[in-house]
Every structure is written in C-alpha cells, then in structure tokens.
Amino acid sequence: NAGVTQTPKFRVLKTGQSMTLLCAQDMNHEYMYWYRQDPGMGLRLIHYSVGEGTTAKGEVPDGYNVSRLKKQNFLLGLESAAPSQTSVYFCASSYTGGRSSYNEQFFGPGTRLTVL
Amino acid sequence: EDKVVQSPLSLVVHEGDTVTLNCSYEVTNFRSLLWYKQEKKAPTFLFMLTSSGIEKKSGRLSSILDKKELFSILNITATQTGDSAVYLCAVLSMEYGNKLVFGAGTILRVKS
Numbered sequence: 001n002a003g004v005t006q007t008p009k010f011r012v013l014k015t016g017q018s019m020t021l022l023c024a025q026d027m028n029h030e031y032m033y034w035y036r037q038d039p040g041m042g043l044r045l046i047h048y049s050v051g052e053g054t055t056a057k058g059e060v061p062d063g064y065n066v067s068r069l070k071k072q073n074f075l076l077g078l079e080s081a082a083p084s085q086t087s088v089y090f091c092a093s094s095y096t097g098g099r100s101s102y103n104e105q106f107f108g109p110g111t112r113l114t115v116l
Numbered sequence: 117e118d119k120v121v122q123s124p125l126s127l128v129v130h131e132g133d134t135v136t137l138n139c140s141y142e143v144t145n146f147r148s149l150l151w152y153k154q155e156k157k158a159p160t161f162l163f164m165l166t167s168s169g170i171e172k173k174s175g176r177l178s179s180i181l182d183k184k185e186l187f188s189i190l191n192i193t194a195t196q197t198g199d200s201a202v203y204l205c206a207v208l209s210m211e212y213g214n215k216l217v218f219g220a221g222t223i224l225r226v227k228s
Binding site (some may be wrong): 033040041042044045048052059090092096104105106107110 | 150215
C-alpha cells in the first residue's frame with residue numbers, strides 16, 4: 001500500500017495563477033481532508049469529504065475548491081492564487097469519521113506551495 | 117471557537133532526559149484526543165485517547181487524558197536524538213465530518 005500520496009511535492013505560482021493539488025489514497029477510506037499548515041498555527045481544515053461525490057467546507061475554505069469524483073482521489077483547487085495561500089498543504093484520509101475505532105487520520109507527505 | 121493549546125512551544129533537552137508535553141483544549145463535541153509526531157514531512161500517529169485516566173504507552177512514550185480538566189500530557193522518557201520533532205496534539209470533534217482541531221505543536225530538540 002502506498003497509503004496517502006500527494007502531487008506535486010513543491011510548486012511556485014505567481015499571484016493570479018491557478019493550480020490543482022491531487023491527493024490519492026489506496027486504503028479504501030471514506031473520509032478525506034485537506035489541511036494547510038502555517039508556522040505557529042498548527043494544521044487547519046480547508047475542506048473535507050465524507051464520501052465519493054460529496055464535499056463540505058472546513059474552517060478556512062475561502063479561495064479553495066475541491067472535488068471528489070472518485071473515492072480514492074480528492075482534489076484541491078486554487079482558482080486565483082494569492083500570497084496568503086503560501087503554505088504547506090496536507091491531505092489526510094480516514095476509514096470513517098463516525099466510529100471511534102477508525103478515527104485515526106493518515107496523512108500524505110505534503111505539498112509546499114509558494115505564491116509570489 | 118474551538119481551540120487546542122500546546123505548551124511549551126519549544127524545548128531543548130539532552131539525551132536521556134525525560135520530557136512532558138502539555139495539551140489543553142476547548143472543543144465542542146469532543147470525541148477523542150490524538151498525538152502526532154511530525155518530522156520533516158507528514159504527521160505520524162502516536163496515540164488516540166478517548167477515556168480519562170487510562171494511560172497509553174508505546175515504548176518510551178506515554179500519554180494520558182483528563183476530560184474533566186480538558187488536558188492531556190505526552191511523556192517521553194530516556195529521550196534520544198531521534199525523538200527530535202514537532203509533536204502535535206489534535207482533538208477530534210464531531211463537527212465538520214469529524215474534523216481534527218490541531219494545536220500549534222511543540223518543537224522538541226534532543227541534543228546528544
């Protein structure tokens with residue numbers, strides 16, 4: 001099992017450019033999440049999905065969109081990148097959000113994004 | 117607003133020392149508290165705590181939760197340089213599809 005993978009690992013954008021980050025998991029997990037990590041602020045939830053075809057907003061969704069067309073993939077889009085979106089982005093997945101035995105979230109290796 | 121506060125923010129110790137990392141929280145719809153270790157890349161899972169007063173152990177690491185006082189501690193005994201990392205505390209909330217609310221982390225550096 002590859003676990004949770006993310007592409008790309010690094011990216012530099014200019015203000016106003018768009019891009020899509022891809023997250024893939026091979027553990028047949030229902031729940032998937034996108035977080036951003038900024039210095040001194042821990043990880044903050046951007047968007048999440050509780051199953052194929054469903055998405056919902058997290059704490060800091062502005063400026064991002066997501067799609068979950070296939071169960072194993074969760075895409076994070078930036079339509080018009082801004083310097084405030086410079087961050088490290090982590091994707092995570094979990095078997096199910098509702099049963100305590102399976103609430104551990106598995107994280108991908110992260111994508112470091114710089115917006116100039 | 118949900119929040120998780122970790123202390124200290126950073127810590128430098130020598131190999132062999134014992135360290136205690138603290139995590140306090142105010143989170144609605146609490147489900148469980150998790151500890152992660154983050155080295156250069158993805159956070160890796162250490163413990164999940166659901167019940168008060170039950171210590172979880174894994175080698176030199178142990179953790180306990182106090183749901184009445186809303187805090188948890190992570191202990192590392194006989195520290196090694198490989199323990200150097202950021203330790204993240206997160207609380208699982210029933211909101212937002214069971215979201216994790218993260219603290220800012222404690223940076224631990226173990227000197228040889």
